[in-house]
Amino acid sequence: xxxxxxxxxxAVLARTIRRIGDVKLRGGVDGLGVTMLEVGERAPDFxxxxxxxxxxxxxxxxxxxxxxxFYPKDDTTGCTKEACSFRDNLGRVTSxxxxxxxxxxxxxxxxxxxxxxxxxxxPLLSDDDGRVTxxxxxxxRKNMYGREYFGIERSTFLIDEAGSIAKVWRKVKVEGHTxxxxxxx
Numbered sequence: 001x002x003x004x005x006x007x008x009x010x011a012v013l014a015r016t017i018r019r020i021g022d023v024k025l026r027g028g029v030d031g032l033g034v035t036m037l038e039v040g041e042r043a044p045d046f047x048x049x050x051x052x053x054x055x056x057x058x059x060x061x062x063x064x065x066x067x068x069x070f071y072p073k074d075d076t077t078g079c080t081k082e083a084c085s086f087r088d089n090l091g092r093v094t095s096x097x098x099x100x101x102x103x104x105x106x107x108x109x110x111x112x113x114x115x116x117x118x119x120x121x122x123p124l125l126s127d128d129d130g131r132v133t134x135x136x137x138x139x140x141r142k143n144m145y146g147r148e149y150f151g152i153e154r155s156t157f158l159i160d161e162a163g164s165i166a167k168v169w170r171k172v173k174v175e176g177h178t179x180x181x182x183x184x185x
Contacts, residue, residue: 065098
């Protein structure tokens, strides 16, 4: 039996499938019924709570480029390095006419602590029900020390001004990632 947190795979799948009822299903990756988004496709819209209490929708950024990055967990080594790199390079990103949005399944309370601790200067969005991580196909089966579980695969999507996916980075390596994104503009 494979455990996902404290749940079995069938329980996680049943719960996930119920939550993605409004997401267009196109095949089957990892048994979840979603396939990878491709360059040129319309980015799935969403509205999520931000660390400052606002509701943030992707459609609010039409006319701007969006760097939408998904990360596994607040205040962990890799996620902190990635967030701080975006923080330190935000001026370079915004000079390209883009905004940065970070998404994880942590709650907004966790995001507030993380943002305050590292003085992050961009919104962190909470996908606590997993709808957006599933729509973007970043909720993946993982294996650590022989234990299988589901979690967020570190991924970044560059979304153009019209709301289409311009570039996708999956299984992101944190070192040098911000420069990769800037080179794609």
